[in-house]
Amino acid sequence: MPRALSQLIESFRLLPGIGPKTAQKLAFSTLKMSSEQVKDISNSLANIKSEIIYCQYCQNISENSICNICTDNNRDNSIICVVEEVMDVYVLEKSGAFKGKFHVLHGSISPANGIGPDEIRIKELVNRVQSDSLIKEIVIATNLNLEGEATAMYINQIFSKSENKLKITRLARGLPSGSDIEYADETTILHAMGSRVNIDESL
Amino acid sequence: MPRALSQLIESFRLLPGIGPKTAQKLAFSTLKMSSEQVKDISNSLANIKSEIIYCQYCQNISENSICNICTDNNRDNSIICVVEEVMDVYVLEKSGAFKGKFHVLHGSISPANGIGPDEIRIKELVNRVQSDSLIKEIVIATNLNLEGEATAMYINQIFSKSENKLKITRLARGLPSGSDIEYADETTILHAMGSRVNIDESL
Structure with missing residues (x-):
């Protein structure tokens, strides 16, 4: 060859x-x-x-030092959605479900792979929240696996210790749209049952 | 983005x-x-x-004007295996089942896609066979789909008309190794039954 x-x-x-x-x-x-x-x-x-460079506020990829989402005045400055990867921003944007700002961690905490909190962009999130008094809520949207859960817990811990009275939320867990109950795993069923809502409140 | x-x-x-x-x-x-x-x-x-250039004899990809297979004196010059694509050469070489030379057509006859005999390298094969009296057999190894079959028939027609007393063969058809008879299609069963061999002659 x-x-x-x-x-x-x-x-x-x-x-x-x-x-x-x-x-x-x-x-x-x-x-x-x-x-x-x-x-x-x-x-x-x-x-x-x-x-490609990274936005100095949200760490998303950008052509300029501040990205298009961060410079958009029509978006809610009081709420930040924390995601693991750049691609997650595009997935969430496509859904149209979120009109706040983002923060991209560029990874998740994974002791098994030698990735601690300092290896991902958590300090940038902490600095941002400390210097921006407009921020009232952080929505954690890390992946629902071991690493994502560890990262979510770590971030929650940091902000619950701090003096800022921040609301920390996370995406609802439950059955995915279009799914068959027959094929759902136990943990999903557990969450779907535990977080059940009145049928007239559901979308 | x-x-x-x-x-x-x-x-x-x-x-x-x-x-x-x-x-x-x-x-x-x-x-x-x-x-x-x-x-x-x-x-x-x-x-x-x-x-990457193409071997002037076999039309396979090469770094030189004549490829490594064509310059290999340990290979049988009397038999040429005709394949559609360059990758087919590597698949056949990997099997170790063939020790002759190759000819790469770079496509197959496909009237639906506007590809006639002149669009693929059939004339190069004809010229090669005419100028090389050592060649005694052509093994057609085109794909077993509509285009591959049309190409095989066309090549057979050309050489059966010519004065060279060439043997034209093609790869055996039958059940693939490791396959389940339960899942074999009718045409495959038909060929496997029609070309059945004595069990002590089979590999």
């Missing part, structure tokens, strides 16, 4: 979720693409790291 | 089998990779089109 091809296969394997078979398939497929198309992908990759 | 990121998502979508969700996931993941890793992928892509 030509060196350029095996090198491209190795390169594709650096991407998450791309195994040896897929990497091979993708690499071979570039041979059938036009030079312009392959150049487009190469250039986009070359630019991604240099053109 | 920053322009560089949306551009990268669009770029990833150029790759086959990469839908909008996967493209988004891959693009976001590059933000978490090191600059060196992203640069590696970008560079590999930048090189792939310029560094």
Whole structure:
């Protein structure tokens, strides 16, 4: 196999979720693409790291030092939604369910992987809350796994100790839309039952 | 979303089998990779089109004008295996089942997609066979779909008309290794039954 091809296969394997078979398939497929198309992908990759910076307030990716969400005056400055990853911001924005500001942690606390509170952007959140008296509520929207739960608890602990009278909330747990009760796991059922609401209050 | 990121998502979508969700996931993941890793992928892509040429004999990808398989004197020059794509060569090589030479068509005849015999490298095969008297057999290893079958029939027709006394064969059809008869389709059963062999002759 030509060196350029095996090198491209190795390169594709650096991407998450791309195994040896897929990497091979993708690499071979570039041979059938036009030079312009392959150049487009190469250039986009070359630019991604240099053109993207992080918003100094919310740590979301941005083209400027303050991102579009933080500069948007139509959004509620009193409530901050804390998420693990940049992509979570886009998912929440797409839902249209939240009109406050965000804070991106860029990870979650994971002792098993050697990631403590200092490795993610919690101190930026603490500094922001301390210097911005408009903030009244923090909605924790970390993932519902071990790391996400540990991160949520850690953040809750920090702010419940502080003198700011902040409301700390988190996303409701329960059955996902369109789901089959038959296939729901026990923990989900437990939460759905424990947090049940009057049927005329449900959406 | 920053322009560089949306551009990268669009770029990833150029790759086959990469839908909008996967493209988004891959693009976001590059933000978490090191600059060196992203640069590696970008560079590999930048090189792939310029560094790869096609073997003048077998049309396989190569770093030189004649590929490693064609220059290998330990291989059988009397038999050529005709495949649709470059990747097929690597799959067959990996099996170790074939020690002759190859010919890569770079596609298959597909009237529905406007691809006729002239769009794929059949004339290169004809020229090669005409100028090389060592060739005694052509094994057709095109895919077992409509396009592959049409291509196989077309090639068979060309060489059965010519004066060269060439043997034209194709890969055996039947049940794949490790398969369940319960799940085999009718055509496969038909071929497996029709081409059945004495049990002491089977591998």
